[in-house]
Amino acid sequence: MPMIDALKLIIQQEDKLMKQSFTAVCRILHLNYLFHQLDQNIMISLVRKRFLLMCIEAQCSKTKLGSEHLIIIRQQLYDIIFDIFCDIPQQNSFRSVNIDYEQLKEFLSTFYESFISTMNKLSMEIDVDRSNILPSEIVSFVLHLLTTIPIHDRRMKLYTDFALKYREVCQNMQIQWSDLIKMVDKDVFDNYHSPSKILLASYAINLGRFSCPSKLFFFTEPLWNTNVNNQRTNLTTLGNQLKTKLDQKLTEWYENSTLVSSSAHTILHSIVASVVEEHYTNTETITAQMIMDCMVKIGQTANRKDNIYSENAFPLVVLTIEDYLKFRKITTNMAIVGNNMKSRSYEYKVLAELLASGMKYDETTSEIDFDESRLKLPRIIDLTESKLDLNDLKREVQELYRRTKAISNSPVTQTYLNIEIKDFVEFGYKMDAQTLLPIWELEQKNILSSIVTDIGQIDQPIKFT
Incomplete structure (x- = not known):
């Protein structure tokens, strides 16, 4: 078969074309443009598809070294396409990325030099600006797709999966910025039910690292049945009644009674108490390091247990830390030494709150003399009550995190064996x-x-x- 005819034929076999290198694909397209007047739109579409495959190749060259590299690469991609705070992508911060972006060069590594050289030549040969061949929305779209890869796999398998799942990849690799934003929001941020308003309950039960808000109130609404007032009540029965009522309120407010990937729950109180108790036993004032440690711990939940990406996440962390430090100072830790299982149990948390309120408990019969007049309404923390400059503090925490991460990523001092x-x-x-x-x-x-x-x-x- 003559070479000219072969060039035309390979364009019709996209799967075979995609197996060629990025440079080879662009060369084949250019020759078809010269000899067969290949439509520019078709050329651009195929270049974009091969760019996607090249990015997959760049990722696979690193993730093949082990599953832990997939997490590292995903974080590297997040750094490129989002504003990041303590490695947590910030909502409404998705950015457009052009092919000259410095962090993109780092991600593509050895692939970048030949890629950009080929792009420059192709742009000149067909008289189309690079920004029209690979516009920023396409680059951002491709990088976002890479963050959704769950496991290391063969490059063509991953490319085919994207083609089957996304119409844009299957057809002409075009996407509007508004549609891309919706896609990103759906994939990353919009898995969560949004409560009607944001309320932050104060701590009410001091159990050290298991400290938490009230189990007798949902914010300021009583959860007990009125018929238990001034009655001797079995603790287990009372606890079950409170838990049933709490589950109902949680479902109404957060769309689920337990922490799931779509609810608006937060494990904020638990994280703050555990971090402060573990690392800051005697500290009485909030510090940037303390906030950073809590943010890192929250970031480790990924998106499995609450919406960590909300713009309110940082101020809520700061306010919760401030509240816990004050609460710890004026209350007695009622955790049972050496018995974490019981200390963290729901029933014991109810008992600790009742005892702290001054109610009498009969250990022999496991009964409590319930007196609602002894209970105080929990305090609801005002999101504006902190006297700290949250903007300056956020910048300080971010800078501290960057320095800490830079140190942890620095080369390790190594000892060599003489052979x-x-x-x-x-x-x-x-x-x-x-x-x-x-x-x-x-x-x-x-x-x-x-x-x-x-x-x-x-x-x-x-x-x-």
């Missing part, structure tokens, strides 16, 4: 050992540069003879 090679046979070369030794020494240094070895565990030096 002594006394004699060997180098197959295929007529060179004496003295000539080869410097070459081998350099090679061994390169190999060992990524190995950290504790030589304190070695009684005798290692020698190869």
Whole structure:
């Protein structure tokens, strides 16, 4: 078959075309443009598809090293397409990315140089600006798709999955910015039910790391049945009644009674109490480090247990920390030493709150003398009551996080083993050992540069003879 005819035929077999390198695809398209007057829109569509595949290749070249690299790459992509606070993408911050963006160059790594050179040549040859061939919305669209990859897989398998799932990939690789924003919101941010308003309850039960808001009130609404007032009541029965009523209120307010990926629940109180108790036992004032530690812990929940991406997330964390520090200072820790299981149980939390209110409990019969007049309404924290400058504080926490992350990512001081090679046979070369030794020494240094070895565990030096 003549070369000219073969060029035309391969364009009609997209699966075979996509298996060529990005540079080869652009060269084939250009030749078809010259010899067969290939439509520019078709050319641009195919270039965009091959760009998607190239980005998949760049990601797979790193994720093949282990599943932990998938998390690292996803975070790297989030850094490119979102404003990030303590590694948490911020809602309404999705950005358009052009092909000159510095962090995109870092992500594509060795792929970038040949890619951008080819793009420049193709743009000049067909007289179409690069920004029209690969506009920023397409680049952002592709990078967002990469963040949805759940596991490492073959590059063509991942590309085919995208083509089957997204009409834009299957057809002409065009998407409007407004449609892309909706897609991102749906995939990342819009899994959550939105309550009618944001309320933050204060701490009411001091159990150390298991401290929490009231179990007798839903915000300020009583949860107990009126017929238990001034009665001796079984603690388990009372706890079950309170839990049933609380579940109903949680479902009405947050759309679910338990923490799920679509509810508006938060495990904020639990996280703050556990972090402060673990790392700041004697600290009485809030610090940037304390806030950062709580934000990192919240970020580790991903999106499994609450909407951590809301613009209110940071001020809520700050207010909760402030509230806990004050609460801890004026109350007694009622956790049972050595019995975390009981301390964190729902029934014991109810009992601790009742006892802290001054009610009498009979351990023999497990009955409580319930007196609602002893109970105080929980305080609802005003989102504007903090005297701290939240904007300045957020910048301080972010800068602290960046410094901390930079230190943790810095090269590790490494100890190397000296490997002594006394004699060997180098197959295929007529060179004496003295000539080869410097070459081998350099090679061994390169190999060992990524190995950290504790030589304190070695009684005798290692020698190869």
